Amino acid sequence: MGDDVTNRSVVSRARAVIPGGAQTGLRAQAYDFGEIAFSGAAGATLEAVDGEVFTDYHLAFGPIVLGHGHPPVDEAVTNTIDEGVLYGTATTPLEVEVAERLVDLVPSAEQVNFCNSGTEATYHAIRLARAYTGNDRVIKFEGCYHGWHDYVDVSVYPPQERVGKRHPESDGMLPEAVEHTEVLPFNDPGALEDAFEEFDDVAAVICEPIPHSVGCLLPEEGFLETLREVTAENDVPLIFDEVITGFRHSARGMQHEFGVTPDLTCLAKAMGNGYPIAAVCGRENLMAQAGGDNTSGVVISGTYSGHPVGLAAARETLRLLETEPVVEEISALGERYREGLEGLLADHGIEGRAVGYGSVFSPQFGVTGEPRNYEDVLGLDEERFAEFARGMRERGHFFTPNPYKRQHLSWAHGERVFETYLADADAVLGSLTSG
Ligand SMILES: Cc1ncc(COP(=O)(O)O)c(C=O)c1O
Incomplete structure (x- = not known):
């Protein structure tokens, strides 16, 4: 310059x-x-x-x-680049190692798919849940942000007059997608129970365990537990969006601290100390739906998914979070x-x-x-x-x-x-x- x-x-x-x-x-x-x-x-x-x-x-x-x-993370990235930047085929020892770390650390993680942003992770999680249930409707909570895609960018910051109603956050969103997103107040277990009474087509419940997109809402005693119980009773996947909470608040995610294990978890942000890396992980029977050849089952894809740069950063960041x-x-x-x-x-x-x-x-x-x-x-x-x-x-x-x-x-x-x-x-x- x-x-x-x-x-x-x-x-x-x-x-x-x-x-x-x-x-x-x-x-x-x-x-x-x-x-x-x-x-x-x-x-x-x-x-x-x-x-x-x-x-x-x-x-x-x-x-x-x-x-x-942070020097050890940057060095880990540099060393990885020296070996090769992107292979984009089959698997790599690095990707297996980081997936194994997540399986060890995060209670809900039995299998892992890497991607590059939190938005991708929540998109994948919802697709997995829809495929599993055969249902369409997603339940989210007012004030929670799960990325910018049409299924979830609803009622994150609704103005006063739109509180309690579906509020698309962007122009250009597909009305059918928005209509399939049900918005409930956080910390209201009764509202969730009522929603399951009303709708028999719920595909997923997605929630930040601590909604930080509006500062900080702490879950009251019993709220996350009710989400867990009601979704389990209905065999509907519970998705925890731990994009902020995962690793920043605990090396095992807030699901470990709260003792509530979801079916699917979305991770990003602090996982790589600034390098682009994200993951969707969860129960084997949900994740395995993505194990096909892109002609059957659930398609999860991405040229840069499992990029060595993000993975090297994640391996070192997770190591430090665990040991320091x-x-x-x-x-x-x-x-x-x-x-x-x-x-x-x-x-x-x-x-x-x-x-x-x-x-x-x-x-x-x-x-x-x-x-x-x-x-x-x-x-x-x-x-x-x-x-x-x-x-x-x-x-x-x-x-x-x-x-x-x-x-x-x-x-x-x-x-x-x-x-x-x-x-x-x-x-x-x-x-x-x-x-
Ligand atoms: C809780 C939560 N979920 C998902 C996202 C989306 O992540 P990304 O910006 O990496 O797409 C964010 C981003 O701020 C977030 O805070």
């Missing part, structure tokens, strides 16, 4: 050739805080083209669990961020709360109490969040620029950045009340 390359010039060129000026609408939201483009990341930091360095709490929406550019106290340390730090923020909100008399779990935290303004479902998150003060995030960015902290989502910690974050965060949050919250 030449000397004239600045945040502003990159953003201006991006707007001419990339719709919205970034690869996704959510990424473009970063512009709300001023034109910015990034050109480097290391450890807990993110570097803008203009040279500003931020402590990164966004962490690419969550995959970076060890820190940006990563989850323990980042989760303890997360608790301190939540407590620290709660204390500051109280000190400054600002209505709000700090929700989260483990290494995920989310300051939410204008709402109080423990959120149980999507409706409890609606009505949060978006403008106040933007002011807080802007003030924090001016002081060198980069947030996921969306008030409904969440901030993340990595193993590269530590005591020093925590202290700085707290002091700066104190100053920014103080300026909000005095301003």
